Structure formats: structure tokens, C-alpha cells
Amino acid sequence: MSVMKRLSGIVQAKANKVLDRAEDPRETLDLSYEKQLEQLQQVRKGVADVATARKRIELQAQQLQASATKLQEQARQALAQNREDLAREALGRRAGIAGQLDGLKTQHEQLVSQEERLVATTQQLQARVEAFRTQKETLKASYTAAQAQTKIGEAVSGISESMSDTGLAMERAQEKIANMQARAGAVDELLASGALNDLTGSSDPLQAELDKGSRSSQVDLELAQLKAQAAPAVGAGVPATGELAAASSTPPSEVEDADGSEEEPVTGEPVAPPAPPPDLFSLDTGGAS
Amino acid sequence: MIVRVLEEGQYELDDAGSARLDTLDSVLEDALRTGDEDTFAAALDAVIGEVRASGRRLDPSAIVPSDLALPAPGATLAEVRSLLLDDGAAPDEPAS
Numbered sequence: 001m002s003v004m005k006r007l008s009g010i011v012q013a014k015a016n017k018v019l020d021r022a023e024d025p026r027e028t029l030d031l032s033y034e035k036q037l038e039q040l041q042q043v044r045k046g047v048a049d050v051a052t053a054r055k056r057i058e059l060q061a062q063q064l065q066a067s068a069t070k071l072q073e074q075a076r077q078a079l080a081q082n083r084e085d086l087a088r089e090a091l092g093r094r095a096g097i098a099g100q101l102d103g104l105k106t107q108h109e110q111l112v113s114q115e116e117r118l119v120a121t122t123q124q125l126q127a128r129v130e131a132f133r134t135q136k137e138t139l140k141a142s143y144t145a146a147q148a149q150t151k152i153g154e155a156v157s158g159i160s161e162s163m164s165d166t167g168l169a170m171e172r173a174q175e176k177i178a179n180m181q182a183r184a185g186a187v188d189e190l191l192a193s194g195a196l197n198d199l200t201g202s203s204d205p206l207q208a209e210l211d212k213g214s215r216s217s218q219v220d221l222e223l224a225q226l227k228a229q230a231a232p233a234v235g236a237g238v239p240a241t242g243e244l245a246a247a248s249s250t251p252p253s254e255v256e257d258a259d260g261s262e263e264e265p266v267t268g269e270p271v272a273p274p275a276p277p278p279d280l281f282s283l284d285t286g287g288a289s
Numbered sequence: 290m291i292v293r294v295l296e297e298g299q300y301e302l303d304d305a306g307s308a309r310l311d312t313l314d315s316v317l318e319d320a321l322r323t324g325d326e327d328t329f330a331a332a333l334d335a336v337i338g339e340v341r342a343s344g345r346r347l348d349p350s351a352i353v354p355s356d357l358a359l360p361a362p363g364a365t366l367a368e369v370r371s372l373l374l375d376d377g378a379a380p381d382e383p384a385s
Contacts, residue, residue, distance in 0.1 A: 003318045004310070004336075006373060008293065008358035113363070117296050124298060124349035131350035157354035161293065165358075169296045172361065172368070 012157060014164035025152040026143055029136040032159045036129045039166050043125060046170050047118045053177045053184075054111040060187050061104050067191075068097045074210060081213040089206055100187060107180050114173050121169050128162060291353060292340050296361035299351065300344030309339055310357070321369065329366045337362055 071094040078086035132155070139152050290307045293299045302310065313336040320329035336359055347353070360369045 002314065003321065003373070004292070004314050004357035004359055007295075007360065007369075008355050010372065011293070011295070011358045012354060117361075121296065127348075127350040128352060132352055135352065154354065155352050158352035161354050161358075162352070165293065165295050168372070169361070172296070172364075 011164050012161045014167065026140045028156050029139060029152060032156055033132060033136055035163060036132065036159065039163060040125050040129055042170060043118060043122045043166060046173050047115065047122060049177055050111055050115040050118060050173055053180045054108065054115060056184055057104050057108045057111065057180060060184060061101060063191055064097050064101055068094050074206060077210050083213055086206060086209055103183060107183060110176055111180060114176050118169065118173055121166055125166060132159060291355045292344060293355040293358045294337055294340055295358060298349060299347040299355055300340050301347055302344045306343035310336065313339055324366065326366050333360060333364065
């Protein structure tokens with residue numbers, strides 16, 4: 001029974017340290033009771049924290065879903081504009097979102113089960129605190145009886161154990177929350193960077209390309225219409241075109257090759273290989289004089 | 290014998306149940322030693338399953354110490370290892 005025996009010893013010892021301070025067993029009972037009440041408060045807060053964490057994940061999942069829908073729509077738009085490259089890009093990003101969602105799903109499941117367990121813990125703890133309150137008064141009243149001492153010891157061990165169990169449950173819940181927050185932070189950054197979320201906004205290059213695409217096809221259309229209108233009146237040139245053409249023509253400047261392979265005056269030092277940095281500075285990146 | 294499943298509660302087991310736990314405990318220990326996450330998860334599931342199946346759940350208001358304790362359902366290998374190291378005893382992790 002090595003693992004389970006060791007674990008039980010560890011669990012009991014954990015809270016005993018806290019309760020050991022009282023000298024009178026009756027004080028230990030009161031202290032145990034107070035500690036349990038404190039713990040009950042903590043567990044209730046823990047339940048709230050886990051719920052908050054879970055909701056944050058749900059919110060993020062919603063945002064990611066919305067992004068995925070937008071990307072799908074953008075892929076469709078891109079294809080309509082014969083921009084397969086953009087469609088590919090949009091679908092690629094969408095696949096990235098699927099990966100993020102997978103991760104969120106796992107965490108969500110963990111948080112849900114953690115939440116359920118903490119709720120159950122709260123209920124159990126509540127029942128135990130109630131039972132202990134009556135029990136400790138009885139034990140205190142009969143303290144003089146030799147038998148009571150053993151009973152107090154047992155009750156305290158039992159309570160220690162359940163307290164450290166609760167403490168461990170809280171630790172685990174907090175760890176889960178911390179993990180979640182790390183991931184949530186990363187997803188938030190991703191969303192804030194515009195890589196996923198702001199696809200319809202001006203900051204999104206993909207959307208900008210698509211907009212440009214639809215703008216330029218609009219421009220082509222209007223241009224065609226204008227040309228059609230202008231066709232009968234030949235010779236009515238547009239002055240702006242000439243200016244632009246003139247401005248863009250720059251004479252090619254020839255660069256002369258200096259072919260003189262002059263020999264450097266020999267000063268005694270070898271020219272070519274740069275000396276390797278002395279070992280003294282090999283770890284130091286700056287400040288070498 | 291009273292067994293606590295962490296984060297779940299206490300169970301009372303008869304001798305036959307305790308004997309079966311004994312076997313499963315060594316499986317759990319082996320899994321901890323080899324460090325294989327899947328083997329460990331399966332072993333933990335098996336032990337907890339045995340406790341739930343053959344044990345009688347104690348009323349949560351019962352205030353009694355347990356003889357044995359089991360990690361919480363779904364606890365990872367790393368979590369259990371760090372828990373076991375908590376007692377200050379010599380770590381028996383394999384050199385990684």
C-alpha cells in the first residue's frame with residue numbers, strides 16, 4: 001500500500017501543522033472549527049473564480065467562432081474575385097482558429113469538472129462544518145473523561161485530513177485557472193492583434209486586399225463606361241496622363257566601375273583575415289575596446 | 290479500512306476490497322516509477338474504480354481519518370509526484 005499509504009500520511013500531516021499550535025485539545029477543536037469556516041469561505045470564492053474563468057473561455061470561444069465565420073465569408077468573397085491566394089489565406093487562418101478552439105475546449109472541460117467538484121466540496125464541507133460544530137461542543141463538555149481525549153485526537157485527525165484535501169482541491173483549481181489565464185491571455189493577444197478578429201476592419205490586410213479587389217473591379221467598370229462614352233469624341237486627351245508619364249521617366253544613370261585594384265600600402269599588418277575576438281570578450285557582447 | 294479519494298470523499302472497504310486495492314496499488318506505483326502518463330492514468334482509473342465499486346461511501350459529515358488516500362480523479366502523473374514529494378521524503382523519481 002505504498003503510494004496510497006504515503007499519500008494519506010502526507011494529507012494528514014499537511015493540516016496537522018496548522019492545528020498543532022494549540023496546546024489544549026479543546027483549543028485545537030475551536031481552532032479546527034475556525035479554520036474550517038475560513039476554508040468554507042475560500043472554497044466558495046474558489047467556485048466563483050472557476051466560474052469566472054469558465055465564462056471567459058466561453059466568451060473567447062464565441063469570439064473565435066465569429067472570426068471563423070468571417071474568414072469563411074472572406075474566403076468566399078475572395079473566390080468570387082478569382083483571388084484564390086486570398087481565399088487560401090483566409091482558410092488557413094480559419095484552420096488556425098480551429099486549433100485554438102480545440103485547446104479551449106479541453107480547458108473548458110477541465111474547468112467544468114473542476115467547478116462541479118468544488119461545488120460538491122463546498123456542500124460536503126458545509127455538512128462537515130455543521131456536524132463538527134455540534135461534535136466539538138459535546139467533546140469539550142466531556143473532556144474530563146479519559147475517553148474524550150482519544151476522540152478529540154481522532155476528530156482532529158479527521159478534520160485535518162479533510163481540510164488538507166480541500167486545500168489541495170483549491171490548489172488544483174487555482175492551477176487550472178492559472179493555466180487557463182495564460183492561454184486566454186495568448187488568445188486575447190491574438191484577437192487584439194487583428195490576426196483573427198478585426199478582419200472587416202481597416203487594419204486587416206486580408207480584408208484590405210479584398211476591398212481593393214472589389215474597388216478595382218468597380219474602377220475597371222467605371223473606366224470601361226467612361227471609355228465607351230469617350231469613344232466617339234476622338235482626340236480629347238486627358239492632360240493628367242501626360243504629366244504622369246513625364247514624371248515617371250527618369251534617365252538611366254550609368255554607374256562607372258572603378259576597376260583600379262590598387263594595392264594598399266603595406267604597413268606590416270596582414271590585410272585580409274580579421275583577427276578572432278580574444279577569449280576574454282567571448283561572453284561579453286559589448287564594450288570591447 | 291477507510292480510503293479517501295481526494296476531492297471526492299471517503300469510502301469504507303471490507304477486507305476483500307482492501308486486498309484488491311493492494312494489487313492495484315503496486316500497478317500505480319510502477320506507473321509512477323516508469324513515468325508513463327497513459328499507464329498511470331489507466332492505473333489511477335482502475336484503483337478509483339475499485340474503491341467506488343467495492344467501497345461504501347461515508348457520509349461527508351463523518352469526521353474520521355483515513356487509512357489510505359488516493360489522488361483526485363484525473364490527477365496527472367506530475368501532480369501526484371509533486372504531492373508525494375511534499376512529505377520531504379527522499380524522491381524516488383527515475384533520473385530523467
